[in-house]
Amino acid sequence: MNQQKIIELINQKKYVEIKKELSDMNEVDVAEILDPLDPNTTLLIFRMLPKDLAVDVFSNFSIDQQREIINAITDKELTHILDEIFFDDMIDMIEEMPANIVNKILKNSTQDQRILINQFLKYPIDSAGSIMTIEYVELRQKMTVKEALQHIKETGLNKETVYTCYVTNQNRILEGIVSLRTLVIADEDESIYDLMERDLIYVNTHDDQETVAAIFKKYGFIALPVVDKEHRLTGIITVDDIIDVMEQEATEDFQKMAAMAPSEEAYLDTSVFSLAKHRITWLLILMVGAALTGGIITRFEYVLSSMTILTAFIPMLMDTGGNSGSQSSTLIIRGLATGEVTLKDKWKVLWKEFRISVLVGLCLGLANFLKNMYIDKVGIEVAITVSITLMATVMMAKMIGGVLPLIAKKLKLDPAIMAGPLITTIVDSLALVLYFTIASLFLHI
Amino acid sequence: MNQQKIIELINQKKYVEIKKELSDMNEVDVAEILDPLDPNTTLLIFRMLPKDLAVDVFSNFSIDQQREIINAITDKELTHILDEIFFDDMIDMIEEMPANIVNKILKNSTQDQRILINQFLKYPIDSAGSIMTIEYVELRQKMTVKEALQHIKETGLNKETVYTCYVTNQNRILEGIVSLRTLVIADEDESIYDLMERDLIYVNTHDDQETVAAIFKKYGFIALPVVDKEHRLTGIITVDDIIDVMEQEATEDFQKMAAMAPSEEAYLDTSVFSLAKHRITWLLILMVGAALTGGIITRFEYVLSSMTILTAFIPMLMDTGGNSGSQSSTLIIRGLATGEVTLKDKWKVLWKEFRISVLVGLCLGLANFLKNMYIDKVGIEVAITVSITLMATVMMAKMIGGVLPLIAKKLKLDPAIMAGPLITTIVDSLALVLYFTIASLFLHI
Numbered sequence: 001m002n003q004q005k006i007i008e009l010i011n012q013k014k015y016v017e018i019k020k021e022l023s024d025m026n027e028v029d030v031a032e033i034l035d036p037l038d039p040n041t042t043l044l045i046f047r048m049l050p051k052d053l054a055v056d057v058f059s060n061f062s063i064d065q066q067r068e069i070i071n072a073i074t075d076k077e078l079t080h081i082l083d084e085i086f087f088d089d090m091i092d093m094i095e096e097m098p099a100n101i102v103n104k105i106l107k108n109s110t111q112d113q114r115i116l117i118n119q120f121l122k123y124p125i126d127s128a129g130s131i132m133t134i135e136y137v138e139l140r141q142k143m144t145v146k147e148a149l150q151h152i153k154e155t156g157l158n159k160e161t162v163y164t165c166y167v168t169n170q171n172r173i174l175e176g177i178v179s180l181r182t183l184v185i186a187d188e189d190e191s192i193y194d195l196m197e198r199d200l201i202y203v204n205t206h207d208d209q210e211t212v213a214a215i216f217k218k219y220g221f222i223a224l225p226v227v228d229k230e231h232r233l234t235g236i237i238t239v240d241d242i243i244d245v246m247e248q249e250a251t252e253d254f255q256k257m258a259a260m261a262p263s264e265e266a267y268l269d270t271s272v273f274s275l276a277k278h279r280i281t282w283l284l285i286l287m288v289g290a291a292l293t294g295g296i297i298t299r300f301e302y303v304l305s306s307m308t309i310l311t312a313f314i315p316m317l318m319d320t321g322g323n324s325g326s327q328s329s330t331l332i333i334r335g336l337a338t339g340e341v342t343l344k345d346k347w348k349v350l351w352k353e354f355r356i357s358v359l360v361g362l363c364l365g366l367a368n369f370l371k372n373m374y375i376d377k378v379g380i381e382v383a384i385t386v387s388i389t390l391m392a393t394v395m396m397a398k399m400i401g402g403v404l405p406l407i408a409k410k411l412k413l414d415p416a417i418m419a420g421p422l423i424t425t426i427v428d429s430l431a432l433v434l435y436f437t438i439a440s441l442f443l444h445i
Numbered sequence: 446m447n448q449q450k451i452i453e454l455i456n457q458k459k460y461v462e463i464k465k466e467l468s469d470m471n472e473v474d475v476a477e478i479l480d481p482l483d484p485n486t487t488l489l490i491f492r493m494l495p496k497d498l499a500v501d502v503f504s505n506f507s508i509d510q511q512r513e514i515i516n517a518i519t520d521k522e523l524t525h526i527l528d529e530i531f532f533d534d535m536i537d538m539i540e541e542m543p544a545n546i547v548n549k550i551l552k553n554s555t556q557d558q559r560i561l562i563n564q565f566l567k568y569p570i571d572s573a574g575s576i577m578t579i580e581y582v583e584l585r586q587k588m589t590v591k592e593a594l595q596h597i598k599e600t601g602l603n604k605e606t607v608y609t610c611y612v613t614n615q616n617r618i619l620e621g622i623v624s625l626r627t628l629v630i631a632d633e634d635e636s637i638y639d640l641m642e643r644d645l646i647y648v649n650t651h652d653d654q655e656t657v658a659a660i661f662k663k664y665g666f667i668a669l670p671v672v673d674k675e676h677r678l679t680g681i682i683t684v685d686d687i688i689d690v691m692e693q694e695a696t697e698d699f700q701k702m703a704a705m706a707p708s709e710e711a712y713l714d715t716s717v718f719s720l721a722k723h724r725i726t727w728l729l730i731l732m733v734g735a736a737l738t739g740g741i742i743t744r745f746e747y748v749l750s751s752m753t754i755l756t757a758f759i760p761m762l763m764d765t766g767g768n769s770g771s772q773s774s775t776l777i778i779r780g781l782a783t784g785e786v787t788l789k790d791k792w793k794v795l796w797k798e799f800r801i802s803v804l805v806g807l808c809l810g811l812a813n814f815l816k817n818m819y820i821d822k823v824g825i826e827v828a829i830t831v832s833i834t835l836m837a838t839v840m841m842a843k844m845i846g847g848v849l850p851l852i853a854k855k856l857k858l859d860p861a862i863m864a865g866p867l868i869t870t871i872v873d874s875l876a877l878v879l880y881f882t883i884a885s886l887f888l889h890i
Contacts, residue, residue: 007645013467024643024644025640026644026646026664028664028665052837055851065577068785086450114789119480121766127669130621134567149629151628152629153629153630156626156629156630157626162625162629163608163625163626180607180608180626180629181601181602181607181608181625182510182626184594184597184601184607184629185598185601185602186626193876197469198469199469199470199471199474201471212672215806216688217688217689217692217828218473219471219473220473220685221684221685222667222684223607228804236860239684239685239688240665240666240667240684242688243662243665243684243687243688244662244689245781246692247691250678250695251779251783253699253777254698254699254702254775255775255776255779257775258768258771258772258774258775258776258865259700259768259771259772259856260666260772260775265779266783266785266796267531267776267777267780267786267794268785268786268793268794268797269778270788272797272800272801272804273804275776275797275801276801276804276805276808279769279772279801279805280805280808280809282768283765283768283805283809284808284809284812285773285840286764286765286768287764287812287813289764289767290760290761290763290764290765291761291816293761293764294545294757294758294759294760294761295757295758297757297759297760298754298756298757301753301756304756305750305753308746308750309743311742311743311746312739312740312742312743313739314739314742314759314760315735315738315742315763315873315877316732316735316738316739317732318735318760318763319732319734319735319738319866319869319870319873320728320735321871322767322866322867323677323703323704323727323728323730323731323869324724326703326704326817326865326866327703327704327705327724327728329703330699330700330702330705331700331703331705331712331720332712333699334696334699334700335711335713336713338692338696338845340686340711340712340713341712341713345713348713349712349713352717353714355717356717356721359717359718359721360721360724360728361724363729364725364729364732365722365726367729367732371736376717394728402612419863420703420766420771420866421764421768421771421865424764424767424768424869425764428760428764432760439606439818
């Protein structure tokens, strides 16, 4: 049944049918249908859902809808949600809620839950600790496969994943990992001790989420254990959360590379004031940079006034320089972000960019020369001046675009700031200095 | 044991120890250690690995290393690899291999394998069919949980995933999905018919990989079934492959947004010639655009020559306009790519960008006015001319940056081409027209 039909049923208030249809659907789809309805209708239908589905649907609601629902439901209903919701979803929710809602949540939590919530809220933003959850399957070395499977059968419904199980000792120290695949394939009297993998790949609670994402990408895991300083298992991170992290990190890089302060909020949900604030700082910095370029023009005014046609080529030289440099810096920044390029490759990168810049510079210089001669019909001296400047600008821009992200990385700055806008500003100034110097030489000004 | 120690063992030719150490390690790490060694050493150690591990390690080797190994090993060894390697990895490999290696592979495949390989090579590039694999668990409705688990026990070792199982009929029509979690938790005499989910979420073989990635992101699945036109199950896609797709798609967007033809190849593995080729086309197109900007300068030459100080502000106006427009277009392009912004939101976007542009324009205009008056010490008429042009340019740039990606999307073009470089070129021309018009008015030229 498609969404349209269900919305029709809702408009016709055919609640028995609605309940039947929604009960068989994926929780993400149910949330998508209910989220935009008016709060009373959403609450009414939400309360009709089977209890387990209701909690899953709740996790997929927008923050605004979650707030409406927590406000409206009874303490008993809230306690049920808090008992069943995955811990990472609860933490995400608490971080976004106003104080009165957080109070209602804490009032309906157990003492143990409150202690854990406090502990989780303290993990640094974007750390492994801040995205992990606590619903994992814990096994012991001395268990048999049969006992392990029985344990999963009894507890597995409430785990974020049961496909990777974690073997710990009585001090919660992580000793091994065993997949459900291994358990299902093994004979039932084999012991976990014999089956578990000891070559552990894990992260620490304070590791950055980008590091975590890189490990998922490298190994293709569906879950990863998170340990604290004492090597005690404190949580797990599942691959679905990492997909969100990857998307968020890419978005932040896009923002930084377009000279904006990064923001985790969705565009349509961010206020005009906040969006403007994120953009103004860099624009001001780059304006100052561009003023230097203007200063160069002022200083070489005499060149332009003795040969006014030269002014007409300034935009082309500046733009092409900026674009050439941005191309190189974008590839290097992205390569550094995906791990495809590392600082070790710096000479390889520079040598490559140098050869590319020669090729690209020659092509563009030649194209420009022909255009200058046969379309613009300027004198050959001017055509040579502009074309040589163009070649030199492209080469310089590509080298700068290639090297600055590497320098940023070396200095432990974010390479993403060395992108188009900053490169353009730097290259603009240098391109004009080149232009006026070459013009002075060739045109004897 | 860390990589350094294993490389020492390799240098000391302590093969017994090496074998022991490598056998306990993750296949990705083993491949990472062996890949850079000289081909003879790699082959020697590769042959010592336990057979199952060897195949997994082989899948993680670089294409060059895979080619070396296929070249060197016997037909019998190759047949073992081809029998055990996951089908999607085999297809990826065949696509990259030279003809003689492909022939050796086909010669050592069974008739059935060859038919399947042929079929898979025909799926469009970047389609669901081209990234799916065929090693899935197939169940029947009439099976009991016990029978299903027994089936998984017998066949599960060679499946890409056993955590999602697919229920089909005798015609391979997909009828339902059941997770291993459900099977492990259920009683052993329950029937698959009663347990399976019927609300199927699947893709078609010809769907684009971006569509597939969006579904994984939305639902948080670890695997997704792929069906053909007749709704027959033809393969599955697992989340680890989707992580690669997401990264590749983001990289392509970065490339397009920096005015390059997108490429799937890694930067360091791509030839200088190919990299240059990917960059030149757009640079040439944008050069022509920038020439128009130059034409505007020529047309308004008289304004500049009657007030030469105006030339000095051209770079600042052009750059700030370009940067302002890029900021807006980047956010909208990324929003469209992640699905956060849709065409339905066009008026919301434009109204938002308009208000932002007023705020940002006012701030920058004011900052520039103060700088003009107290640092540059130009006359108040010039300061007003430049500041008003700046404000108008920022507003125009942001509106253009906001609207062009939406228009591209509406015209079914890729919004990513409407990014910084193109926006800059367009905004440059308009900014100069604004500048000269406003100058003519305020300075009575």
